[in-house]
Structures are given as structure tokens and as C-alpha cells.
Amino acid sequence: MLGLGYGIASPFIFRSVWTPASQFYPTGTGLLILPNRRETLFQDAAGTIPAMSPGDPVGLARDLSGGGNHASQATALSKPRLGRHPASGLRNRANGAQAVDTVAWGSGGVSNGLTYTKVGTGTEGGVPYVDIRMTGTATASQHAVGWSSANSRIPMTSGFAVASVTARVIAGAPPTGATQNGIRLQVFELDAAFAILTTGASNSITSSVDTTITLSRGAMAVGVAYTSAFLILEGGATEVIDVTYRIKGLQFEIGSTPTALQHNLSPYDITEAVYADVWYLSMDGVDDHMQTQSVIWGTDESTVIMAMAPAQTSTQYCPFRFAPTGSPGSGFVKSASGIMSATVGSTVAAYAPAPTPVNGTAEVYAFTSKIQTPALNLRRNGALVATSYASQGAGIYADGVMSVGSWNGPFLMSGRIYGLMAINRNLTPTEIIRAEQYMARLAGVTLT
Structure with a gap:
């Protein structure tokens, strides 16, 4: 009889592989959008026409968390565009300069x-x-x-x-x-x-x-x-x-x-x-945004990790928000005074000076929040930049749609979104670091 031993010296050692989607297993709720997974993007909100090429409108971004909270936009002019640029960053702003067969060059x-x-x-x-x-x-x-x-x-x-x-x-x-x-x-x-x-x-x-x-x-x-x-x-x-x-x-x-x-x-x-190419959703700051179905959040905790490159210099905008207006909610917003902040209800954790969005610099932001034992932490490019322990009220987050590129409609974002992960629990420090590293690779960002 042949015996198979799987001891310490055995080559057959099985380890779980970390992925963003694995953080939602088995009971996590939220949203995971990864534009580099182009097979999950579609030009129409019904999800019948793939969005695969640069410049394609994106009417549906499938939720990779497994929860089915897909982000969609049915209005043609309000759909973000799929884009790509090198992992070295976006430098050449001469749009169409190498498209020599097009009208970018006069005929x-x-x-x-x-x-x-x-x-x-x-x-x-x-x-x-x-x-x-x-x-x-x-x-x-x-x-x-x-x-x-x-x-x-x-x-x-x-x-x-x-x-x-x-x-x-x-x-x-x-x-x-x-x-x-x-x-x-x-x-x-x-x-x-x-x-x-x-x-x-x-x-x-x-x-x-x-x-x-x-x-x-x-x-x-x-x-x-x-x-x-x-x-x-x-x-x-x-x-x-x-x-x-x-x-x-x-x-x-x-x-x-x-x-x-x-x-x-x-x-x-x-x-x-x-x-290598990095892929993103381009938001125009005029009317581009996407929303999910109403989501039952079910907890008083949240973790949001996002790779993005805002293009605004002074206007208020919101790359992501969950929970409806008027209830405990959470999201990123940049104030007109140039402060990037994470908010929970009326509680704000902010840092100054602002990041460098003038030229669309890609960065990775992360925050964790908990309502009933107040704690809100904001991180930028892998480093903690602000903490708040102010009271956030009681209860859990209200149910509602999640918005990508706006604050449930207003405060529209202009810039690029390379990846978004939002989950209804506080990730551990190790999980946060891994998620930040993953998002950094998507955007070509070097963490501190």
C-alpha cells in the first residue's frame, strides 16, 4: 500500500492565494471594480456589448466581489470611458499626436x-x-x-x-x-x-x-x-x-x-x-458617474481602498460614496480648500496639504471606519495620514445605492479610477497592506 505523507518536508503544501475578491468570502458585502479586467466591462447597462478598447463607453462594470452589486449607467452622455496609459505614468498630453491617419493631423x-x-x-x-x-x-x-x-x-x-x-x-x-x-x-x-x-x-x-x-x-x-x-x-x-x-x-x-x-x-x-498598460475608467467631471442597486450594508464597519487620479484643482468632488444622503454614510471628498478627506456621517478625518491632482497624479487611498466604537483612519499611498475618534452616532450603515464618481449625483469627479474595493468590515492591517499593494500595481503607483 502506497502512503502519501504531507508533512513539513512535503512539496505538496497548499496555501490560499490572496485576491481582492477573497476578502468578501464568506459573508462580506460591498463592491469590487477592476477596469483592468476588461471582460467585466460593457458598453451598455444591460451587459450585452463588451467594452474592450480605449475610448469605449462603459455602461456596466460588473461587481467582482461576488455580491452582484454591479455599477451601471444607462444615459449615454453620463457613461465613463475606458482608457489606458503606461505604468510609467501619463505624460504625453498631445492628444492624437501619433494618430497620423486621423483628423488629429490636418488633411x-x-x-x-x-x-x-x-x-x-x-x-x-x-x-x-x-x-x-x-x-x-x-x-x-x-x-x-x-x-x-x-x-x-x-x-x-x-x-x-x-x-x-x-x-x-x-x-x-x-x-x-x-x-x-x-x-x-x-x-x-x-x-x-x-x-x-x-x-x-x-x-x-x-x-x-x-x-x-x-x-x-x-x-x-x-x-x-x-x-x-x-x-x-x-x-x-x-x-x-x-x-x-x-x-x-x-x-x-x-x-x-x-x-x-x-x-x-x-x-x-x-x-x-x-x-505595461494600466487601465482605468475616465470620469469627465460633468455628468459621468455610475450607481449600483440598493445594497444592504448590515454592519457599522467599512473599508474602502481606491486607486485614482483626480484632475480637479479646487472643486469639490466625490470618487465614491455608499449609503444614502442623510444617514450614516462614507466616502471620499476633496474640499474646495484642497483637503482630501474620508467622512462618516458628519465626522471627517482630513489631512493637508492636498495630494497633487493638478496634473492627474495617480495615488492609492484607503480608509476604515467604525460607528459604534468611533474610529476612522485615512491612508494615502500606504501611509496613515489622519485619524478621527469623534462620535459617529449609533447603529449601522443604512441601506442604499453605492455611487462611483459622484456623491449620489452631485460632486462629480473628473479624473481616472483604476480600481475600487469597498467592503462592510474593517480589514486587518495585513489585509489593507495587501489591498493597497494590489491597487498600486493597477495604477503604476509606488507606495511609501
Whole structure:
């Protein structure tokens, strides 16, 4: 008779595998949304049309906790969008810069006697390029916009933004009669209504050899709220011009020095060589939000762990809330004074200064709360940042819908949600750390 021993030295040692979903077993209630699990996302609230590609609307995000508390949105304009960016972070804000076959790059036009035509596209060294031909006799010294970032404005009241591009002449000769000839960059400072306050221009590219130009500009003008970039093709008055440029590697980003190129095909589709993609739900701050069915919470405890990148700088918003208004409830809210807080009823645990949401920095937040023996802890990127022991009343959390991206309707969030876990018990310190580590991987965040 053959005996099988499973002692200490045996290779057959079985250990449970930690997953976010396992924290809800056997009796946990709540919500688990993971956008990287794209098979759980659908374009329609009924869950019949998969949402798999960047830019797809998301009308249903299935609850992975096992409780069936799926988050949905039936109104088309209120659906978040599915997006991705590299685990290295989202840097290239030149939306559509590498989508050379789309309308992000002008397909042609006539201005002051010159005709601008997109005559070719392709890839060199893994980088998409566009060929633009400029022909005719210029009737005035003027320029045409080869690409603009009208939909790529960066919110900025201080600091620097930098644009960069590589180009060369592949046919004909560049113009010589204008002060600025050939291809150049411009970076504008804009006010809150997008009116131009001031601008700066780079040197021009006139060489037949790949040449990279950059233009960095600080937010200096009074009333500046945004920066924006343009790629300009310019010719001089009375010149007879016939020149074709090959343009590639356009990038517009925060900072004063260009970084490695990220391929920006759309606001929701940004990739970078050697880095894995991270996936998220994009909330527009106007009407995007999702809600679950009414949930029986059943306890006086909660743990919420969330990876997100808010885009607001001063407005109130709420990435997540559970329990109806007017009853003991819990959620994240950022006040107009720049304080991130976790709330339970009227009790607030807050910390200052605020995180850095101006440029959409991804972070991991976690809080635990308990009503009857008051305790509320708020954590940011793996570190405890605030605690409250103030009275939270009595009883348990009321039943109600859970809201993603709003406070049951108002206080809409603008930004990205990479993962959300909410459960009706206090996770142990070890469980919280594991959940934070999991969410950090989803968003490309380094915990402290």
C-alpha cells in the first residue's frame, strides 16, 4: 500500500492565494471594480456589448466581489470611458499626436496662396510619422497649423510645460523669406476661458536630416489657467514654395525637459515601449458617474481602498460614496480648500496639504471606519495620514445605492479610477497592506 505523507518536508503544501475578491468570502458585502479586467466591462447597462478598447463607453462594470452589486449607467452622455496609459505614468498630453491617419493631423487646406496637404503616413523606428506638403506662392508671410492641442490643454497655474517634435525635409526646399521658416513649435498660456494671454515660439526645422526641437514655457502670465501647444508650418510673403516635411515624435508634457516618447493615439489611448498598460475608467467631471442597486450594508464597519487620479484643482468632488444622503454614510471628498478627506456621517478625518491632482497624479487611498466604537483612519499611498475618534452616532450603515464618481449625483469627479474595493468590515492591517499593494500595481503607483 502506497502512503502519501504531507508533512513539513512535503512539496505538496497548499496555501490560499490572496485576491481582492477573497476578502468578501464568506459573508462580506460591498463592491469590487477592476477596469483592468476588461471582460467585466460593457458598453451598455444591460451587459450585452463588451467594452474592450480605449475610448469605449462603459455602461456596466460588473461587481467582482461576488455580491452582484454591479455599477451601471444607462444615459449615454453620463457613461465613463475606458482608457489606458503606461505604468510609467501619463505624460504625453498631445492628444492624437501619433494618430497620423486621423483628423488629429490636418488633411489639407489653403491659406494666403499656399496649399497644405497630408501626402503620406507610416512608421520609422517604431514611431508613426506624417508627411505634409506645402505648395504655392505665398501672398503674405503667414503660417498654417499642422497640428494643434486644442483638446490637449494642460491645467497649469505655475510650473513648466514643454513641447518637442522631430522633423526633416524629404522633398523640395524650405521657405527662406520669413522670419520663422519651415516647422516650429508654439506654446500658449491661456486664461480660464481659453483666451491666449501670451505665447512663445521655437527655432525652425529646415534640415533634410532628422532634427528635434523643444520649447519649454513657464506659467507666468497673470490669470493663466492652461497651457497649449501648436505645430506651425510657415512660409514667407511672395515666395514660390514646394516642400514636403516628415514629422514625428510630437509630445507635450509637464516639466521643462522632454522625456521618453509616449504614443498618444487619443486622450484614452496612450502607450510607451517596454511598459505595461494600466487601465482605468475616465470620469469627465460633468455628468459621468455610475450607481449600483440598493445594497444592504448590515454592519457599522467599512473599508474602502481606491486607486485614482483626480484632475480637479479646487472643486469639490466625490470618487465614491455608499449609503444614502442623510444617514450614516462614507466616502471620499476633496474640499474646495484642497483637503482630501474620508467622512462618516458628519465626522471627517482630513489631512493637508492636498495630494497633487493638478496634473492627474495617480495615488492609492484607503480608509476604515467604525460607528459604534468611533474610529476612522485615512491612508494615502500606504501611509496613515489622519485619524478621527469623534462620535459617529449609533447603529449601522443604512441601506442604499453605492455611487462611483459622484456623491449620489452631485460632486462629480473628473479624473481616472483604476480600481475600487469597498467592503462592510474593517480589514486587518495585513489585509489593507495587501489591498493597497494590489491597487498600486493597477495604477503604476509606488507606495511609501
